[in-house]
Amino acid sequence: MSSKREQPPGPGRPRDPGADASILQAAMEVLVEHGVAGASIERIAKRANVAKVTVYRRWSSKENLLADAIEAAREAIPAADETETPAEDLPGIIDRLLPQWSAALVEPQLRMLTARLLGAGPDHPKLLAAYREHHLAPRRERALATLRRARDAGVLSPDADLDMLIDMLNGAIMQYLLLADENPDPAAARDYLERLFRQAGLREPAADTP
Structure with a gap:
């Protein structure tokens, strides 16, 4: 179960729940490839094919996003x-x-x-x-x-x-x-x-x- 910190929903189109998994997967891949310093929100959003605002609606900081991405990878291990x-x-x-x-x-x-x-x-x-x-x-x-x-x-x-x-x-x-x-x-x-x-x-x- 994800412990992602929810951000208040903003105006405009409804959120796409499927974007969460895409963003976490992208964050994990970018972290592995580029390290923490290179894992920018912009780079992660581009890899996930979403807008940066879509990421910020779900995570308040890069650190929280990367922490959740690491845990998402571990969740497959019982x-x-x-x-x-x-x-x-x-x-x-x-x-x-x-x-x-x-x-x-x-x-x-x-x-x-x-x-x-x-x-x-x-x-x-x-x-x-x-x-x-x-x-x-x-x-x-x-x-x-x-x-x-x-x-x-x-x-x-x-x-x-x-x-x-x-x-x-x-x-x-x-x-x-x-x-x-x-x-x-x-x-x-x-x-x-x-x-x-x-x-x-x-x-x-x-x-x-x-």
Whole structure:
């Protein structure tokens, strides 16, 4: 579900709902190709084949638009907290989602988006602030709620530091997205994730080989 900030509708022709997806897709493509500095509203509007005013009716700033475009790309990746499976089956949820997560870790566009976002910090702090406030913070709260239920169900240790656990998982995934081999394959990514979740206590230990 998009968390795009709606702007008050202006006079004239009714809004075209289909323009939202076109603008987000264009913003993502322009960000990947030109970076934050080159991702102007004018360039994005031209790529989406809409007028600049159409963009400004939906987003009050370039930073908010780019933050939503990055999140729109991530929405295709399912999160464990978006399932309806009981928390005690969190290891099973992870097993079922591993193929999709592994494919995402080697997706060139996602890897470039991650690099663009993290590299924007020193020169474009408003982008990181917008993404943190509107996307990362709510996502983290949902993850914490899922891990609390898993801890209460006995999947995790009663004294597990859930905030630190999330930081460790996020850090490991960022490291893989940014520093893995130039052409990683899904099998290698899956092996990495399996070892990561096993180390975090979110997956059963590997069976001993006879």
